[in-house]
Amino acid sequence: xxxxxxxxxxxxxREFGSGGRIIGKRLAEKLGVPxxxxxxxxxxxxxxxxxxxxxETAEKKAKNGFLYSLASAMGTGEAGPESLSxxxxxxxxxxxTIRKIAExxxxxxxxxxxADYILRGYPYATNVxxxxxxxxxxxxxxxxxxxxxxxxxxxxxETDKARANYYAYHTGRKWGEHVNFNLSIxxxxxxxxxxxxxxxxxxxxxxxxxxxxx
Amino acid sequence: xxxxxxxxxxxxxREFGSGGRIIGKRLAEKLGVPxxxxxxxxxxxxxxxxxxxxxETAEKKAKNGFLYSLASAMGTGEAGPESLSxxxxxxxxxxxTIRKIAExxxxxxxxxxxADYILRGYPYATNVxxxxxxxxxxxxxxxxxxxxxxxxxxxxxETDKARANYYAYHTGRKWGEHVNFNLSIxxxxxxxxxxxxxxxxxxxxxxxxxxxxx
Numbered sequence: 001x002x003x004x005x006x007x008x009x010x011x012x013x014r015e016f017g018s019g020g021r022i023i024g025k026r027l028a029e030k031l032g033v034p035x036x037x038x039x040x041x042x043x044x045x046x047x048x049x050x051x052x053x054x055x056e057t058a059e060k061k062a063k064n065g066f067l068y069s070l071a072s073a074m075g076t077g078e079a080g081p082e083s084l085s086x087x088x089x090x091x092x093x094x095x096x097t098i099r100k101i102a103e104x105x106x107x108x109x110x111x112x113x114x115a116d117y118i119l120r121g122y123p124y125a126t127n128v129x130x131x132x133x134x135x136x137x138x139x140x141x142x143x144x145x146x147x148x149x150x151x152x153x154x155x156x157x158e159t160d161k162a163r164a165n166y167y168a169y170h171t172g173r174k175w176g177e178h179v180n181f182n183l184s185i186x187x188x189x190x191x192x193x194x195x196x197x198x199x200x201x202x203x204x205x206x207x208x209x210x211x212x213x214x
Numbered sequence: 215x216x217x218x219x220x221x222x223x224x225x226x227x228r229e230f231g232s233g234g235r236i237i238g239k240r241l242a243e244k245l246g247v248p249x250x251x252x253x254x255x256x257x258x259x260x261x262x263x264x265x266x267x268x269x270e271t272a273e274k275k276a277k278n279g280f281l282y283s284l285a286s287a288m289g290t291g292e293a294g295p296e297s298l299s300x301x302x303x304x305x306x307x308x309x310x311t312i313r314k315i316a317e318x319x320x321x322x323x324x325x326x327x328x329a330d331y332i333l334r335g336y337p338y339a340t341n342v343x344x345x346x347x348x349x350x351x352x353x354x355x356x357x358x359x360x361x362x363x364x365x366x367x368x369x370x371x372e373t374d375k376a377r378a379n380y381y382a383y384h385t386g387r388k389w390g391e392h393v394n395f396n397l398s399i400x401x402x403x404x405x406x407x408x409x410x411x412x413x414x415x416x417x418x419x420x421x422x423x424x425x426x427x428x
Binding site: 129131133176177178179181182183184185186188189190191194197198201202205206207209 | 343345347390391392393395396397398399400402403404405408411412415416419420421423
C-alpha cells in the first residue's frame with residue numbers, strides 16, 4: 001500500500017432519521033472517494049458468488065425474524081434454522097469484502113453494514129455514530145425521506161430495532177454505544193455540511209495508531 | 215442579555231483519565247472565558263451560605279455511601295438519612311448557581327457537576343462527553359495525573375463509579391449516554407489541542423434552538 005498516509009476509511013453508523021446516510025454521501029463526494037452502503041451488496045454478491053437478491057431476501061428475513069432478536073437478546077450467535085446460517089455466510093462474505101476494501105484499496109466511506117466492528121483496530125478507520133432527538137428524526141423522515149406521518153414512529157422504531165438486532169447478533173456488542181466510535185454527533189444541532197466538515201476535520205487530525213486487524 | 219449571539223456555555227463530562235479536565239481548561243483559555251470545575255464550589259458556597267468544606271465533606275460521604283449507589287441503582291431520589299438530604303440541598307444550590315451563570319453571565323466552560331443535565335434544553339449550551347479506551351486512560355492517569363501504577367485501575371473504577379452514582383442519583387439518567395450530549399469524543403485519537411479546536415469548531419457552527427430551561 002503505497003499511499004497509506006493519506007488513506008482514510010470513514011464508517012458511519014446511524015439512527016433512522018438522523019441523516020447519517022446523506023452525511024456519508026456528502027462526505028464521500030467532498031473527499032472524492034467511493035461511497036458504500038447497500039451498493040456494497042453488489043460487491044459482496046460479486047465476490048461471494050451469491051446473488052444480490054438472495055442476500056437481500058435472507059437479510060430481510062433474518063432481521064425481522066424472531067430467532068434473530070432472540071439470539072441477539074441472548075447474546076449468542078448459535079446457528080439457527082436454514083435462513084440464519086445462510087445469513088451467517090452472507091455476513092462472512094460481507095466481512096471479507098469490507099476487510100479487502102480496507103486493506104487493498106484506497107479511502108472510502110461505508111455506511112452501516114457493521115463496518116465499525118469489522119474494521120475495529122484498523123489504523124486508518126474513523127468510526128462515527130450519527131443520532132438525533134426523536135422529534136428531529138421524525139421531521140427528517142417525513143420531510144426528506146417521505147415516510148407517511150402516521151407510520152413514521154413505527155418505521156423508525158422497527159428500523160432501529162432491526163439494526164440493533166443485526167449488529168448485536170453479529171458482533172456481540174450493543175448497537176450505538178459511544179465506546180465503539182471515535183466520534184458521536186447529534187445531527188440536530190448542525191447543518192449537514194458542517195457535520196461533514198467536522199468529520200473531515202477529525203479524520204485529518206486523527207492519530208493513526210499501530211494497531212492491526214485481529 | 216445583550217450579547218447572546220456570541221454567548222456559549224460548554225459543559226464537559228468525562229471519564230477518569232480521559233483528559234477531559236485538561237481539555238476544558240485549554241478550551242476556556244483559548245476562548246478567553248471563565249473555567250469552572252471544583253472552583254464552582256466556592257461560588258456555590260458563597261451563594262448558598264454553606265461552607266465549602268461542609269459541601270465537600272457531604273459530597274464525598276454521599277458519593278461513596280451505600281445509600282447513594284442503592285438510590286441510584288433504584289433510580290430514586292428519595293431522601294435518606296441526614297447526609298443525603300444535606301447533599302440534596304447542596305445539589306439544589308449547585309443547580310441554582312449553574313443556572314444563574316448560564317442566564318445572567320457570559321460564556322464559560324464547566325467541567326462535571328451534572329452541568330449537562332442542569333442546562334438541558336438551554337439554547338446556548340454545547341454538551342460534550344470525553345472518554346477513551348482503558349489503556350489510554352491508565353497511561354494518562356499514571357503519567358500525567360501521577361496516580362501510582364498499582365492503584366490506577368482501582369482509582370479509575372471507583373472515581374467513575376462515584377460519578378455515575380452521583381449523576382444517576384440527581385438526574386435519573388444513566389451517566390455517559392450519547393443522547394445527553396451534542397458530541398462524544400474518544401480522546402485517544404487526537405491531540406488535546408485538536409480536541410479543543412474540534413469543540414470550538416462545533417460550538418461555532420451550532421444551531422441555537424429556541425428551547426428554554428424547564
